[in-house]
Amino acid sequence: QVQLVESGGGLVQAGGSLRLSCAASGRAFSTLHMGWLRQAPGKEREFVASISWSGGSQYYADSVKGRFTVSRDNAKNTVYLQMNSLKPEDTAVYYCAADTVGLSRNPRVADFGSWGQGTQVTVSS
Secondary structure, X not given: OEEEEEEOOEEXXXXXXXXXXXXXXXXXXXXXXXXXXXXXXXXXXXXXXXEOOOOOOEEEOOOOOOOEEEEEEOOOOEEEEEEOOOOHHHOEEEEEEEEOOOOOOOOOHHHEEXXXXXXXXXXXX
């Protein structure tokens, strides 16, 4: 079992940037594919981005492609989500989680486990 703690959320104006971090402890982080997901008020949780255990492959939701970048540093047991050109519709609680099924282009939320507590991102217009 891996324990995950997100940080880096906050309030930002539209067009701004934030970098989220997810620190892992417990089970060998470097063997895990990891993902970022988000949940906006009144909406279902949705996939945002994922990255392979080596960092060599990444997948993105269409809504964030070209604006968000997922990366990882296995030496620091941390995965990152760089968010640029933020829009009000990016407002949500962002979670990191371990991919329990295997990296895919369109994963289901149910494919992820070991959720962190989430970090709030609010984008003002």
